[in-house]
Amino acid sequence: MFANYIKIFLLLIACNACGQTKKEAVMKYNELTDKEAYVILNKGTEAPYSGEYTNNKAAGTYVCKQCNAPLYRATDKFESGCGWPSFDDEIEGAVIRVPDADGMRTEIICANCKGHLGHVFLNEGFTAKQTRHCVNSISMTFIPENEPLKPIIKMNEELKKAYFASGCFWGTEYYFRKLKGVVATAVGYMGGDVENPTYEQVCTKKTGHLETIEIEYNPAIISYDELVKYFFETHDFSQEDGQGPDIGPQYKSVIFYADAAQKEIDEKYIAELKEMGYHVATTLQPVAHFWKAEDYHQQYYEHKGTTPYCHIYKQIFDKK
């Protein structure tokens, strides 16, 4: 499953026609050789007695090959004669046990990067702990006692989504795609009551939808606060009847909030703007189904090589 995730992820990076185009890679684990990837990503098994650590008795720590997370102490290693390194304990919290796809064994994976390590077997009588972590050497790197451990490579925080409507979605998307930490964007329709609306239907102004952009962002790089401030700084939020020359309910200024925390942040900046003396036409609505727009609307300006007529950037809030 993890292997599939990686494949899908790589596909998304490579695929420009996916609508939600990935702007940048978000994972930077240690690069794996084909042999390492076969075991760690595809849950393969190295041949018994072939691994470099099977008989290693030196003092030190075994860390994850892919992410450097410390997994096992040499002091917990014991001789099992099975052909793979064996440990009767793991470093606390470092290893996760999951039912193996074979329906019988228990697989062990790195708690940090979810890379495959091997299997765990219980009640075999080897040591008092009655536990044998049977680990592929190739899934680990041995760090001798006198050498420093490398920093653990953490996966970026889970990506989050935000939805903004600020007039013609071509322009809104154009600006948000520039932001570092915005991993993917798509334009579409939200807030109406017609399923899977077309652009032409939304243009009739009868469906209730707004031209909306979906933003997938990495909160470790950019906060929701920063997105909301940028939203206000890239359109005329005081305009009641649309945006610029685009007049109609589908072009109104709306933030679709996903939860109470987002709503609170939205309200905080609206209050700040009012305090600064601005008229704020922006309204808040709960997130509804996002209907992705037709392909020719996606990343419109990037494909066309032009810039928006309807949005400009104007700094309002203090920079951090």
Ligand SMILES: [Zn+2]
């Ligand atoms: Zn790992």
